[in-house]
Amino acid sequence: MSAHLNWGILGASHFALNQMGPAIHRATGGRLAALATSSAKKAEPFQAWAPDLRVHESYDALLADPEVDAVYIPLPNHLHVEWTRKAARAGKHVLCEKPIALEAREIDELIALRDETGLLIAEAFMIVHHPQWQKAREIYESGVLGTLKRVDCDFSYNNPDPGNVRNMRGMGGGGLRDIGVYIFGSTRFVTGEEPQEILSADLDWLEDFDTTAVMTARFPSFRYSGMVSMRMAPWQEVTFHGEEAVMRLTAPFNAQVYGEARVGLYRPGGQMQEWRFPADNHYVLQVEAFNRAVQTGAAYACPLEFSQGTQAMIDMVFDAAR
Structure with missing residues (x-):
């Protein structure tokens, strides 16, 4: 090589x-x-x-x-x-x-x-390679949020194009498979926890794929709510709500394209800190991490076992909806 x-x-x-x-x-x-x-x-x-x-x-x-x-x-x-x-x-x-x-x-x-x-x-x-998400995990692991009580993740865009593969029968499309990876994988990446139970799953179906999915879940130490849609105005935001502070991520999944990636930390009394990441390209960072892993044997942030855990949560939502 x-x-x-x-x-x-x-x-x-x-x-x-x-x-x-x-x-x-x-x-x-x-x-x-x-x-x-x-x-x-x-x-x-x-x-x-x-x-x-x-x-x-x-x-x-x-x-x-x-x-x-x-x-x-x-x-x-x-x-x-x-x-x-x-x-x-x-x-x-x-x-x-x-x-x-x-x-x-x-x-x-x-x-x-x-x-x-x-x-x-x-x-x-790619998002696990972005410093926005690495900072979010650092903040969570510092304990500054206190006991985490709730995580809320929303990701939507509007794509009704029947010629798009996400909207074709038999192509494995739909909102959950396209972008559910983000709202589930990001939560697992930051907290290190796995879902115990899907408490509710409400899906809008078109033929054999979902266009909008709203769900709630129980993790070992917090409740989770999430939404993905291929039929709503573009929106993406993630919030980690603890007893002591709230952490909020803007443009968490399409940094630069959707907007500037930021992490905000909000504490009682109006205290607020913000970290901004205006220029980092998570696609480039992902490829560089992959190159290093192949060339030097460095650990890779998203091994197949991690991806399997995210897919397992998607499977759980489909099972609950059915």
Whole structure:
């Protein structure tokens, strides 16, 4: 393996073009080397900023490329396990978009494959690499909130486009699978706790996927409430409410795109502290962490076991709703 990790992308998706592709190319320790797409037209905008990019006409051809060390997978959700498996069997490290699987039990196979091959296989849960969330966990672990009583997480956007994969039958779409990862995974990341019980789950369904989901849950030391929607005005906010103080995160899931990432700490008597993160790019930080983990063996903040815990909570909400 070279001093840089050579990356390939399976598919010329809009997100890969505008976010993850540039992040891979910009991140220290790696470069975007290859793209798999049968459309030369779709490859052109990638080549505008990566002129030496090799373009393969099929996913299998990219996986056979001996110069590709790692693969990023931005395919529709129902294809994630299949192509993660194929990429790992081809000897490639894998960073797969969330959710990496549609059910928690499917991740058992990927964990076994990771352990068998020694490759890094991970879900692209980028927020854990952002200093906003690392600061939030630091504040929580300091004890300044006192006993945590309640966590509230909201994440919504409005996308009724029937041509979008999130709104198509059989594609593993819907609000919970698209963005439930964030409202559940972030809570687990900060507190280190796992849900004991889903107390309520109210889902709006369109064919075989949810458009809005509102739920409450019991964790060992606090109550949880959450909402995700693909049919509401854009909004995202997370609040950790303790006996002694309140911690509030703005733009917690789409830093810079939705707004400036901030952490506010509110104490009795009007005391308030705020930490601002105007420039950090969590996609770049995620890729750099992945590169380090592969090159040096450094611990990775989002191992498959963590992703499986988040998917288990999504499964619990679906089960409660049914």
